[in-house]
Amino acid sequence: MSALAQVGYVARRSVLRTARQPANIIFPFVFPTALLAVTSAGLSPATKIPGFPSDSFLAFFLAFPFIQGALFATMNAGTDLARDIQSGFLNRLALTPLRGGALIVGQLGGIAVLAFIQNCYYLAVGLIVGVRLESGIVGGIVLIILATGVAIAFGALGAFFALRTGSGEAVQGLFPLLFVGLFLSSMNLPRNLIEADWFRTVATFNPISYLIEGLRSLIITGWDWEALGLAFGFAGLLAAAAMVLANWALQLRLTRT
Amino acid sequence: MAQAHGIEAEGLVRTFKGGIRAVDGIDLRVEPGEIYGFLGPNGAGKSTTVHMLTTLLPPTSGTARVAGFDIVKEGPKVRTAIGAALQEAALDSLLTGREHLNLQCALHGIPRSERRARSQELLERVGLTLAADRKVGGYSGGMKRRLDLALALAHRPTILFLDEPTTGLDVQSRSALWGEVARLAREDGVTVFLTTQYLEEADALADRVGIIDHGHIVAEGTPAQLKAQIGRPTVEATPADGATPEAIARILERFGEPTGGSAKGVAVRLEHGVSDLAGIVRALDSEGIKLENLALHAPSLDDVFLAKTGRSLEGAEEEEAEVEA
Amino acid sequence: MISRPKGRFRWASKWFDRSAPTATRARPARPDAGTASGAFWSVAFAVAWRVLHNVFTTPSLFLPGMIFPLFFFTAFAGGLSRVDNIPGFDFPNGYTAFQFVFVLLQSAAFGGVFTGFGIARDFEYGFARRLLLAAPRRSGIVAGYALAAAGRWAVTATILTIVALAVGMQVGGGGVDLVALYALALIVNLAGTLWASGIAMRLRTVQAGPIMQLPVFLTLFFAPVYVPLALLNGWLHSVASVNPATSLLEAGWRGLRSAERAAL
Incomplete structure (x- = not known):
């Protein structure tokens, strides 16, 4: 059986599992939308700060749910895999001719499907409440592709953590860390408008800032190739590194001969 | 399904971190078509042995051949020949019984045209047709064990490893599972390697029994031979x-x-x-x-255990520290 | 003789009594139970000690309640400090002090909610039954959890205050104003504890966590979190205008302003 077919079977199972856990569906849809509503309304006066790049904070902040949705993907991929390890299901899979790489890629395939649906939803919410994409329809497609890529990258990170620790709790513990990473970025204000020097420095070194800025550029700027290049670059790097790490962790976990 | 090779192990050792020798030089031979009962208390090394024989854990030293294949050098071939239901009924609570079987058949490369029929056949065999389309999360312990067994049989293995298959089951579920295992060996010629901590299980099912304690096999033979040693x-x-x-x-x-x-x-x-x-x-x-x-x-197998180790099997359960993998 | 407590926590004992077996409801009072209030406080302190001991010796229980307020304070006060340049932002002590009040009240509320998680865990894993059987005054159990929540929050509030002062928060109010600010937060903490305890005792599972958290989270965030009420517009202004959390925040801001400015 081809590796691609194996990926397909694992991905199908991953999608089924996700679809059957209402919390996995509801949280990625409800929480980012709620935070988008509250924060964009609460910080709407921030558009009056001199130099603010948009006259709509909602448009400026619309990149946020895509990244938060990706963090949920991390949790889903990680906790599902950790549950497989804890329940012994991974051993069952290990006794089949399933290739290790196919397991990870299949798992992420399921995440990609969910992330794609999530991202279409976030974009639809934005469009419904009046956001207009400066990059047009093609920009919208690129936005979905980039956001789904980011979700895959974070999902691989979650899979790595799950395989390394074998514990759902440990994966859950990763979420606050990533959440902190999200908040210590240019999520709320453009980096040049962050007043506190230390915060601006942290945000500059924080790769999440570039992911957000790439997504944001498609919404409020148009085609900013530098922002897009950095976002795709960081997403690709993160995905590649996390995949290599996850594969390595799987080899350690599956000591099968 | 008769086959030429069973299980052979020589000097099998597995050491864990901290120098714990969970399995400490096991030699055993299981003939094709035989039901071999591996009896011992918790922590005796039963599961570690099964993990090594099923290629999930490389041995620290020693060799073993399962279905004629070396467990270290020919892992994929071993896995093709064996089916295993490990200690934890490793199931996904969110999938249905039928979905489990379809996935298992697919991963084993059974052609799509045969999968449906094979899944149905196995569901019927373990008596799960009515519950086939229910999520496994709602299954009872006995149903999970039966599904576990069906999954282990999906690709028609010649050797079946069952690691404490009836632990935690009620008497009725236990005897139903015993019946199915016995039928597999008698009618289909499947070699069964069964670990258990229940004396009556080994007594009722196994053609031969190996008693393991502290990683060593302390006695081996048919239940009748072992009891006769006590006399x-x-x-x-x-x-x-x-x-x-x-x-x-x-x-x-x-x-x-x-x-x-x-x-x-x-x-x-x-x-x-x-x-x-x-x-x-x-x-x-x-x-x-x-x-x-x-x-x-x-005389019972517990008497044999007592005679060989100086402790009763039930007492040993409480004493043993859990060191199994 | 039925050892049903009287007084302030009688309402709470109703929950506990409902969960207890009939035989234990009617058990005789212990001869060594001492006075009613003595037994009450004895139970309360014992329960509080146990909860605090668990919390402070288990990093996974202690750290989230400690780190999250500090994190929110850092992210909001640090990342959004330019917000005080918005025309009309009139909080005189700067954005750090403005955010400090929100984070202090939020930490108080969530300190109570986290204690509710512990109660739910105790019910789910059966420890609550042990408490119910052992305690001569069951109302003391709720008081014990509340004391523990306050004790836990006191540590968080102290560290938060030290951090805020260290990063240059300006305090304009006098001693009385500050005492009032912390007393207000303590009441919020008690309210959070009682809310979460009610849910925990009713549902008796840690899976009730989101039900404990979400209303508190929404109530706090549907308030003027980032800018004063006057600067809000649209639906959030309408919601925040009727949200009781807005009054709490405004009262808290007064605690950090100088008396003159507050009068203004």
Whole structure:
């Protein structure tokens, strides 16, 4: 059986599992939308700060749910895999001719499907409440592709953590860390408008800032190739590194001969 | 499904962190079509042995061949030949029984055209047709074990590893599973390697039993051979009101050495076997001792375990630290 | 004799009594139970000690309640400090002090909610039953959890205050104003504890966590979190205008302003 077919079977199972856990569906849809509503309304006066790049904070902040949705993907991929390890299901899979790489890629395939649906939803919410994409329809497609890529990258990170620790709790513990990473970025204000020097420095070194800025550029700027290049670059790097790490962790976990 | 090779292991050792030797030089041979019962308390090394034989854990030293393939050098071939239901019923609570079987068949490369029929056949075989489209999260312990067994059989393996398949099951589910395992061996010629901590399970199912303790096999043979090594039955007398256990013990000790009886009773292993029984009754009667009960116990595998390790199997359960993988 | 407590926590004992077996409801009072209030406080302190001991010796229980307020304070006060340049932002002590009040009240509320998680865990794993059987005054159990929540929050509030002062928060109010600010937060903490305890005792599972958290989270965030009420517009202004959390925040801001400015 081809590796691609194996990926397909694992991905199908991953999608089924996700679809059957209402919390996995509801949280990625409800929480980012709620935070988008509250924060964009609460910080709407921030558009009056001199130099603010948009006259709509909602448009400026619309990149946020895509990244938060990706963090949920991390949790889903990680906790599902950790549950497989804890329940012994991974051993069952290990006794089949399933290739290790196919397991990870299949798992992420399921995440990609969910992330794609999530991202279409976030974009639809934005469009419904009046956001207009400066990059047009093609920009919208690129936005979905980039956001789904980011979700895959974070999902691989979650899979790595799950395989390394074998514990759902440990994966859950990763979420606050990533959440902190999200908040210590240019999520709320453009980096040049962050007043506190230390915060601006942290945000500059924080790769999440570039992911957000790439997504944001498609919404409020148009085609900013530098922002897009950095976002795709960081997403690709993160995905590649996390995949290599996850594969390595799987080899350690599956000591099968 | 008869096959030429069973399981052979020589000097199998597995050491864990901290120098714990969970399996400490095991030699065993399981003939094709045989049901081999691997009996021992928790932490004795049963599961570690199964993990090594199923290629999920490389041995620290020693060699083994399963279905004719080396477990270290030919892992994929071993996995193709075996089916395994490991200690934890490794199921996904969110999938249905049928989805599990379809996935298992797909991952084993069974053609799509055959998968549906094979899944249905296995569901019928383990009596899960009515629950086939329900999520496994709602299954009882017995149903999960049966599905686990069906999954292990999906690709028609010639050797089946069952790691404590009936732990935690009620009597009815246990005997149903025993029936299916026995049928697999007798009718389909599947070799079964079964670990258990239940004496009656090994006694009822296994053609041969290996008793493992602290990573060593301390006794091996058919249940009858093992019991014959102990040979002599025990008799246990429970005093009626008014009779003292001490008086009974004084008489019984003339017929054999004391063994642990129940809380109220006095027990001895008979020196000359069942023929001592008449003498015991006469002696008790002549002393005017009234009994509530007098029972003769044939030797059990627990007696074998006691004789080989100095502990009873139940007692050993409590003593053992869990070191299994 | 039925050892049903009287007084302030009688309402709470109703929950506990409902969960107890009939036999234990009617058990005689212990001869060594001492006075009613003595037994009450004895139970309360014992429960509080146990909860605090668990919390402070288990990093996974202690750290989230400690780190999250510090994190929110850092992210909001640090990342959004330019917000005080918005025309009309009139909080005189700067954005750090403005955010400090929100984070202090939020930490108080969530300190109570986290304690509710512990109660739910105790019910789910059966420890609550042990408490119910052992405690001569069951109302003391709720008081114990509340004391523990306050104790836990006191540590968080102390560290938060030290951090805020260290990063240059300006305090304009006098001693009385500050005492009032912390007393207000303590009441919020008690309210959070009682809310979460009610849910925990009713549902008796840690899976009730989101039900404990979400209303508190929404109530706090549907308030003027980032800018004063006057600067809000649209639906959030309407919601925040009727949200009781807005009054709490405004009262808290007064605690950090100088008396003159507050009068203004």
